[in-house]
Amino acid sequence: MDGIKKDYVFHRDLKKKYPIITHGEGSYLFDESGKKYLDACSGAVAANLGHGITSIGEAMAEQAKKAAFVHTMRFETKALHLLAETIGKMAPDHLNKVYFTTGGSEANESALKLARQYHRDAGRHQKHIVIGRWQSYHGNTIGSLSAGGDVKRRHAYTPNLLNYAHVYSPYCHRCPYDRQKDDCLSKQNWTCVTDIERSILELGPENVSAFIAEPIVGSQQGAVPPPLGYFKKVRELCDRYQILLIIDEVMTGFGRTGTNFATEQIGIVPDIITFGKGVSAGYAPLAGMIVHDQVIEGIIENSDGKFIHGYTYSGHPVAVAAGLAALDVYKQDSVLENVKKQGLYLFNRLLELKQKHAFISDVRGRGLLMGIELVKDREQDLLFDPAEKAAERLNGIAMELGAVFYPGSGSIDGTKGEHLIISPPLNVTKTEMDEIVRILDESFTIFKLQLRKDELYEITK
Ligand SMILES: Cc1ncc(COP(=O)(O)O)c(C=O)c1O
Incomplete structure (x- = not known):
């Protein structure tokens, strides 16, 4: 009850705490603790020129x-x-x-x-x-x-x-x-x-x-x-x-x-x-x-x-x-040219990630609106249980590492199907793009370890 009295915001999720952003600069957002986030989804695919113009x-x-x-x-x-x-x-x-x-x-x-x-x-x-x-x-x-x-x-x-x-x-x-x-x-x-x-x-x-x-x-x-x-x-x-x-x-x-x-x-x-x-x-x-x-x-x-x-x-x-x-x-800023160039680069880098991580079953999109479909195992076409909230969890890991993506679920039939949208500001640089892919890569590795731990816990419980 105390919390309700002190916090007047009707949050998107009333049970969650959100970082307070103090400012943004280009493709980055900064919170009040000084933590930096690469805005790899332009907020909700809206902040298309980045921050602070x-x-x-x-x-x-x-x-x-x-x-x-x-x-x-x-x-x-x-x-x-x-x-x-x-x-x-x-x-x-x-x-x-x-x-x-x-x-x-x-x-x-x-x-x-x-x-x-x-x-x-x-x-x-x-x-x-x-x-x-x-x-x-x-x-x-x-x-x-x-x-x-x-x-x-x-x-x-x-x-x-x-x-x-x-x-x-x-x-x-x-x-x-x-x-x-x-x-x-x-x-x-x-x-x-x-x-x-x-x-x-x-x-x-x-x-x-x-x-x-x-x-x-x-x-x-x-x-x-x-x-x-x-x-x-x-x-x-x-x-x-x-x-x-x-x-x-x-x-x-x-x-x-x-x-x-x-x-x-x-x-x-x-x-x-x-x-x-x-x-x-x-x-x-x-x-x-x-x-x-x-x-x-x-x-x-x-x-x-x-x-x-x-x-x-x-x-x-x-x-x-x-x-x-x-x-x-x-x-x-000839943004359209940049979208074509960086979009192609991103697409190819995501295909590389697909080779490395069995979580990725499909890479698709156009320009700088790219999506990946997430599965538990590509070879077996094993889908995540919606309760596992895979896309949300993966994005949570990425945020810890300093990048924000746009997770979604229900892509196959409204309930099943997990995906992540990668949609950085349209003036994103190649260096930022490499950082996005690196953080995504690391997030998958950590996610895999977390899932293993979950499985072990289930077996030994
Ligand atoms: C395709 C599409 N249409 C409509 C909307 C709704 O826009 P708004 O949230 O600005 O009302 C969105 C928002 O994400 C969207 O992606």
């Missing part, structure tokens, strides 16, 4: 001094226009209008609502159901959680969730439909695609408003890219049944995977792209969506130009100033 801080301060808040129902700022223009120009052709929110969940919530309103006002009154994918994450608000397929996050709220549908995403390493990748590729009849059509027909196409997917599945599966051609097939289905395609680039956007948006790599034009995290490199809560001209035209013609939605802090002046300054740093 003064130009971003100064831009925010300048804007705060000029006008810290205006309400977008009455006023706008120059910074809002400049950032929207910059993002619109970075986005694929035909996606030009940018709508701002404060976080990725709100961005997806906005996209789901926009899809509904767009269809309703065009006379397709029944379209309201969203199809999402299992083991995908789109946020924690009720709408975005309903669209997502993260079983553990959904479980407690099942009675509150919307009646959305889900299919499996193409996790070819362990195909949820039990197909072989070569067989799919040669026959071109992919169950992960035909299942979407089955779902649309079962729900009734007249009821389906949108399909939402991450271009590379992030936190829930650990950086899993789709097989080439998957999204083209998805786009065709969406066109056939008048369903909007929402691509969630909250984690992948702004250079993380080696291109401005991962959408460029999947070769399609979505109806809506949602973004977050990297847009301000974590310096301010900023996210949003970029909307296709056709949808905008629909809202102008059929909805009198009004999207019935909005947040107090949409387009917050200080947040958009942070976004503008961050995007400037990305450009000035």
